[in-house]
Amino acid sequence: MDLYCDHCGGLSDDGDHGACQSAREMEPPRYCAKCRRRMTVQVTPTGWSARCSQHGLTAA
Template sequence: MTNATSPTELWCDRCGEPADGGSHPDCQAARELEPPRFCPRCRRRMKVQVLPSGWSATCVEHGTARG
C-alpha cells in the first residue's frame, strides 16, 4: 500500500477517514515511520505486526501488505 490515493483507495490507511476528504498531511507524515492501521479499500481495522525487519498489515478481506 502506498500513500498515493488510487481508485481502489477510498479511505486513509492511517486515520480511517475518507481519502478524498482532504490531503491528510499529518497522516502522510506519520506514515513515513508507521505502518497502515486501516484498510484503504474497506476501512476495516487491520491486524498489524511490527518486526525489526519491517511490518505487515493484514485485512481479513483484502490480504496483507508489507513494508
C-alpha cells in the same frame, strides 16, 4: 485510487491528510485503504505486515 486513508480511516478525499502521510513515513498502516476495516498489524525489527480480513496482506 484508495477510498480511505490507511492511517486514520477517514475518506481519502475528505479533508487534509498531510499529518497522516507524515506519520506513515514511520508507522505501518492501521486501516485498509479499500474497505476501512481495522487491520491486524505486526511490527518486527526489519519491517512490518498488515492484514485486512477481506483484502489480505500488505508488507514492507
